[in-house]
Amino acid sequence: MTESKVGHDxxxxxxxxxxxxxxxxxxxxxxxxxxxxxxxxxxxxxxxAKNRPTDHPLIVHVASVDAARxxxxxxxxxxxxxxxxxxxxxxxxxxxxxxxxxxxxxxGQDTVALRVPDxxxxxxxxxxxxxxxxxxxxxxxGHVSPTSAQHVVDDLxxxxxxxxxxxxxxxGLESTIVDCTVDPPRVLRPGGVTSELIHAIVDQGDQxxxxxxxxxxxxxxxxPMCRLHLLEADHAVDSIDVSSRTRQLDASxxxxxxxxxxxxxxxxxxxxxxxxxxxxxxxxxxxxxxIRDRLTKAAHRDAGNETEKSG
Ligand code: TXA
Ligand code: MG
Numbered sequence: 471m472t473e474s475k476v477g478h479d480x481x482x483x484x485x486x487x488x489x490x491x492x493x494x495x496x497x498x499x500x501x502x503x504x505x506x507x508x509x510x511x512x513x514x515x516x517x518x519a520k521n522r523p524t525d526h527p528l529i530v531h532v533a534s535v536d537a538a539r540x541x542x543x544x545x546x547x548x549x550x551x552x553x554x555x556x557x558x559x560x561x562x563x564x565x566x567x568x569x570x571x572x573x574x575x576x577x578g579q580d581t582v583a584l585r586v587p588d589x590x591x592x593x594x595x596x597x598x599x600x601x602x603x604x605x606x607x608x609x610x611x612g613h614v615s616p617t618s619a620q621h622v623v624d625d626l627x628x629x630x631x632x633x634x635x636x637x638x639x640x641x642g643l644e645s646t647i648v649d650c651t652v653d654p655p656r657v658l659r660p661g662g663v664t665s666e667l668i669h670a671i672v673d674q675g676d677q678x679x680x681x682x683x684x685x686x687x688x689x690x691x692x693x694p695m696c697r698l699h700l701l702e703a704d705h706a707v708d709s710i711d712v713s714s715r716t717r718q719l720d721a722s723x724x725x726x727x728x729x730x731x732x733x734x735x736x737x738x739x740x741x742x743x744x745x746x747x748x749x750x751x752x753x754x755x756x757x758x759x760x761i762r763d764r765l766t767k768a769a770h771r772d773a774g775n776e777t778e779k780s781g
Pocket of ligand 1: 500501562576585646
């Protein structure tokens with residue numbers, strides 16, 4: 471790619487990263503808060519800006535499957551199958567890390583999380599910097615992930631050096647994480663690449679038996695301020711207490727669209743002073759599995775699990 475075809479904003483983002491800055495970047499899932507993954511000072515600033523505990527590992531974003539291989543010491547056949555099929559896209563794989571990858575990025579584990587995001591501006595940016603960009607979701611720790619540039623500004627303000635505005639995220643939920651260091655591979659976090667899609671390609675194990683540490687799996691993640699009440703599809707609507715401080719959302723009709731809008735709707739409910747948010751859950755198939763996962767974690771806060779946050 472020639473630099474003259476790249477937008478001014480992408481060039482600026484690249485320059486800031488190359489000078490040790492931290493930049494919020496658009497992806498198809500949620501906005502990430504990026505730094506060059508080999509720049510330890512810059513990566514430290516990500517943890518600081520988010521108030522994120524330093525032992526929570528980060529995803530390294532790269533431009534291609536070939537670039538991803540450089541960050542690993544082993545590239546299992548299943549990693550090759552999944553990444554050639556689903557990258558660029560909402561899939562993160564866990565593989566053994568290359569020797570140069572820092573403990574700071576991996577949380578001290580001997581594995582690394584890798585992803586090629588599906589957003590034209592961020593792919594251009596990754597090609598320009600020619601290296602891996604470590605990026606967690608660009609929200610304060612424990613808060614809902616940002617799905618627009620405005621959400622990042624609302625959450626992090628001047629804690630970030632630049633926000634690369636790539637419009638609203640079209641998937642809206644964080645990537646599917648698949649641990650490729652075990653056989654069969656295991657889904658650690660459901661997301662836009664559904665279990666059905668993964669099943670069609672590889673034999674997949676039971677995610678509940680995984681011993682890999684993925685703090686995003688802990689309870690009370692992705693939480694809005696309001697109380698969240700989760701309803702199954704057969705729950706009678708007239709049993710809900712309706713007042714100006716309650717709101718109802720329906721995730722059962724069009725789950726793909728709901729996934730895209732979910733974090734915006736949660737943020738809006740908080741802005742509008744909603745105290746009780748009722749959500750009709752989607753069926754546990756396709757993207758419905760990921761929606762239920764995030765909603766269940768968000769609702770868990772009300773069960774008194776304030777300390778087990780991640781983000
Ligand atoms: O869609 C996404 O994945 C977004 C965009 C920005 O790419 N990123 C994102 O990052 O959701 P974050 O940091 O909010 O969530 C990353 C998850 C965490 O739960 C972390 O524990 C897990 O990935 N993770 C990272 N490295 C890991 C590793 N080596 N082993 C197991 N889990 C890992
Ligand atoms: Mg997060």
